[in-house]
Amino acid sequence: MLIREATEEDWPAIWPFFRTIVAAAETFTYPADLDQDQGRDWWLLTHPSRTVVAVDDSGTVLGTAKMNRNHQGNGSHIASASYMVDPARSGQGVGRALCAYTVDWAREQGYRAMQFNAVVETNVHAVKLYASLGFEVIGTLPEGFRHPKDGYVGLHIMHLRL
Known part of the structure; x- marks a missing residue:
């Protein structure tokens, strides 16, 4: 697996799983009805940010x-990151590789910490992954997320000192 800078030409490959993940409304606080242009504008960041x-x-x-x-x-001096893995590639280490990559990027850029503002507590695979890389839950906003199946659930704030 190679991790490289995303380009506009990658968006047609990202969009199908981006749309699926966002429309499911189970893990992101994005509007579930984002269209392709809005999604691209929200996801493909420019310098000094990175996608x-x-x-x-x-x-x-x-x-x-x-x-x-x-x-x-x-x-x-605090960094953040977000991740999306094609559901067809789940369990293959893609999320772990991306997360480790972003932590290394934040260190190289001189950030002192990383903070995830809204990790849905029912997203147990992400919570476990982040914890395995040293992130800690430093707080939870009770009922901060309206999950389509589980109702109101907490949003974790997770932190990693760099």
Whole structure:
């Protein structure tokens, strides 16, 4: 697997699983009805932020991550990131590779920490993955997320000191 900078030409490969994940409304706080242009504008970030794709040997996009400053001004030393893995590629280590990549990027860029603002507590695979890489739940917003199947569930704030 290769992780590289995402380009506009990657968007047609990202969009199908991006749309599926966002429309499911189980893990992201994005509007479930984002159209393709809105999704591209929200996901494909420009410098100094960054968006990458994980691809296999044939160039097939397996997943993607975006990384950015979490806060502005005097809080601009905290990074954040978001991840989407093609559900057909789940369980193949794509999410772990992307997460590790973004942590390394944040360190290289001189950030002091990473913070995830809204990790849905029922997204147990993501919570477990982040914890395995050293992230801690530092707080939970009770009933902060309206899950389509589980009702109101908490949103974790997760933190990793770099």
